[in-house]
Amino acid sequence: MTQGDILTICKDSVTTALMIAAPFLVLSLIIGLVISVLQAATQIHEQTITFVPKILSVALILIFLGSWIMNMMIGFTEKIFIYISNLA
DSSP states (O other): OOHHHHHHHHHHHHHHHHHHHHHHHHHHHHHHHHHHHHHHHHTOOOGGGGHHHHHHHHHHHHHHHHHHHHHHHHHHHHHHHHHHHHHO
16 A cells, blocks of 8 residues: 555545535534524523524434435445455
8 A cells, every 4th residue: 555545545534524524514603603693683692592403403414414424424435445455
């Protein structure tokens, strides 16, 4: 295994992790920003108000994008197994 192969595996792992985490992070960021603006406008400064919408958004992402996330993880795992089988 060369350094190029190792760098390719590292690049693929980081890319896969970012692709899987991006929908959760982006939606949580948007929801947090909207709720923060509403809290600033209404002067309600309760920290726990953001938890329920964020938890619901994560559940909705899992419902709608769960199969895509699983396919991404399966594809990456298959690539890793192909790399391992080519080592021998």
